[in-house]
Every structure is written in structure tokens, then in C-alpha cells.
Amino acid sequence: MPAYVLTYHSHHVVGEHYEHNDHTALALDLEIVSRAGARIVPLSELVDRVCVGTAIREKLVAVTFDDGPLYDFQDFVHPQFGLQVGFARILERFHSTSLGRAQPDLSATSFVIASPEARLVMERTADSQYTWLGPRSMEEGWWNSAIDQGLISVANHSWDHLHPALSQVAHSRQVRADFTAVDNKSDADAQIRDAMSYIAMQTYYRASPYFAYPFGHFNDFLTEEYFPANGKIIGVSAAFTTTPNPIIGGESVWSLPRYICGHHWKSPDDLSSIVGGHN
Numbered sequence: 001m002p003a004y005v006l007t008y009h010s011h012h013v014v015g016e017h018y019e020h021n022d023h024t025a026l027a028l029d030l031e032i033v034s035r036a037g038a039r040i041v042p043l044s045e046l047v048d049r050v051c052v053g054t055a056i057r058e059k060l061v062a063v064t065f066d067d068g069p070l071y072d073f074q075d076f077v078h079p080q081f082g083l084q085v086g087f088a089r090i091l092e093r094f095h096s097t098s099l100g101r102a103q104p105d106l107s108a109t110s111f112v113i114a115s116p117e118a119r120l121v122m123e124r125t126a127d128s129q130y131t132w133l134g135p136r137s138m139e140e141g142w143w144n145s146a147i148d149q150g151l152i153s154v155a156n157h158s159w160d161h162l163h164p165a166l167s168q169v170a171h172s173r174q175v176r177a178d179f180t181a182v183d184n185k186s187d188a189d190a191q192i193r194d195a196m197s198y199i200a201m202q203t204y205y206r207a208s209p210y211f212a213y214p215f216g217h218f219n220d221f222l223t224e225e226y227f228p229a230n231g232k233i234i235g236v237s238a239a240f241t242t243t244p245n246p247i248i249g250g251e252s253v254w255s256l257p258r259y260i261c262g263h264h265w266k267s268p269d270d271l272s273s274i275v276g277g278h279n
Contacts, residue, residue, distance in 0.1 A: 002246030003046050003060035004038070004275055005258040008087065010071035011131045012262060016081050019266045023071075023084050026063075027094070028268055029261070030106075033061045034099040036275045042153070043109040043210060047238045047253060055249040061275065064240070064258065066157060066212060068112030068119075069133060073142040073152060078132055091151045107150070111157035111212035111240075112143065114195035115170075118160035125165040140202055147206050154203055155210040156236065159195040162214060170194070179217035188226045193234040200235060209237040212258075216242025223254040246274075 006029065012022040019025075033040060038059040046062045065072045065087060074086045085093070091108060094100040113119050119138035126133040146152040162169050164176040170190035175181035182188050192211060199207045213222075218241050227239055231254070238253040244264040245257035265271045 001057055001059045002248050003049065003056050003062070004033075004246055005043070005046065005062045005064055005240065005256065006033070006271075007064045007066055007242070007258045007260045009066055009131075009261070010087050011067065011069045011126065011133050011137070013071075013078055013081060013084055013132045014128075014130060018268065019262065021081070021084075022261050023087070023090065025261050026087060027085070027090050029271055030090070030094045030103075031099055032268055032271050033275050034103060036272065038275055039105070040103045040107075041105050042107045043155075044208065045105070046247065047210070047256075050238070050247060050249060050251055050253055050256065053250050056247065059275070063108040064212070065108060065110040065152075067122075067161075068110055068138070068140075068143075068154075068157065070137045070139065070142050072110045073146045073149075076134060076137070088146060088149065088151055095151075107153065109153045109155050109208055109210065110146065111155050111210070112140070112199065113138075113157050113159070113161050114198040115160040116140070118163055118166055118169075121165050122161070122163055143199075143203055144206075147203060153208040154199065154206075155208040155212070156192065156196050156199055157212045158214045159191045159198075162191070177215065179214045180219045183219060183221045185226060185230075188222065188230075189234075192226075192236065193230070196234050196236060207235075209235050211236045211239040213239060213241055216258075216260075218255055223252060227254040 008022040014020045038061040043062045073088045123133045123138040143154045159170045240256045243257040244259045
């Protein structure tokens, strides 16, 4: 049986309906994957199954969030679309339902950007066609509260995402919006090791040991050289792409696939076809 990693962005709120609002989508999708017979598990359990290298014999789903806005954890009021229930409370509400009570291991992992300066610039330059970010929404103060609550863990989404709006990025050639250009140890350390160190310190060394490639971009240097040689040293034990495939067991832990809400599926029927369509 396959496993799936489903990814959401809490700043994707450009409407009220499923395809325009990841809060709406997440609330429905938890029901969909449960009705499809999947067990929702922490990302750590899924990674452990892959590391064993044997076939996965039950349908598993892990939930991840990207970029790390406050909205992963806290409700907010959108100026046009009103109250948006934060991802953490969506998980809590689902857990109190009959379907949710059958998911005792319900949890999610939020991949956060380390650099405070980069997060501030991202907040101020958000793409209004996809994103809504209010003042202070990219601050890190919620990280420890989420870990304390126990439903959301925090993991590494790079130092500055090589974000195109930044005047300077942590890259020797100042490449932006292309993480495949992280092709040497110095640049990889600046984006991955330094981010891991910062996130670990800010979470009192309670961050999860996982990395999500910005833009889903990866290359052979990262997957075949950098992570195998340095992952254990810097505290990373698995890395995730945005390649839309199920996990069947035996994959490289340095290029595990994920499906992205709004890109790889745009409706409840799309998701049902994904999680119900593989055996």
C-alpha cells in the first residue's frame, strides 16, 4: 500500500472556496483521507518506514505545511474573506469528530524559513494572486507554542528560500528562485546547515530533523553527496521534494515526494483520486 505526503500553505487565502483557500481544503481533506481508509501519521513514522526499506503495507498519509506563517498555528481575520481558522485549530476540531477520534496519531509538520530578515521581506512582498500575509504573520514566536501543543512540529525550509524579493541571499552567486543552484558545500551549508542551527536554537533543540527543498528544487549534489555525507552532522535525516508521487517504500530519504494542494490537486475529487487510486 502507498503512503502520501500532502502539503498546504496557510497563506494561500485568495477566496473562500476549496481551490482558493488551503484552510477550507485542509478541513475537508482530513475527512477525505480518513474515509479513503488512510491512517494519518506523524512525518517521523513515515520516514522511519522508508528507512527500513521494505514495502509499506498500509495506506499512510502525513501532512506538512510550508513557509511557516503564523496562520499554521493561529486563527486570523482576512480583510475580505473574514475569519480563517488556523491549521492547528482545524486539526483540533477534526480530532474531536468521530472520524478524527479514529486518527489518534494526527499531527502535521511545518517547514519554516529560518532568516528573520527574509521572512519580513516575504511578508511585505507577498504575491496577492496566491498569498495573503498580514503584519507580523511571518514572525517565529508561534514555533514553540505549536511544539508545546503537540499537533504541529517544526522543520527546516532553508535559510532564506532564495526568495526573489530579497536584495541579498545566502548564495555565492546570488542566484534566486532556483534551489538547484545550491550545488556546492558552502552554499548548501549557508542554506541548510545554518537554517537548521537557527531553528534548533529557537525551538530549544526540539525541531524535527527534516528539510523541504524550496520550490521543490533539488539536484544530484544535494541528494547524492551533501546530505548523505552531512545530514547526520547537521541534524537532517530526510529531505522532501514536490514531486507528486506516492511513497511505496525503499525510496531515497533525500528526495521523498510530496503532493501540493492547489497544484497537484485542486478539488476534493482530485484528492480522492490520488489517495484512493493506488493499491
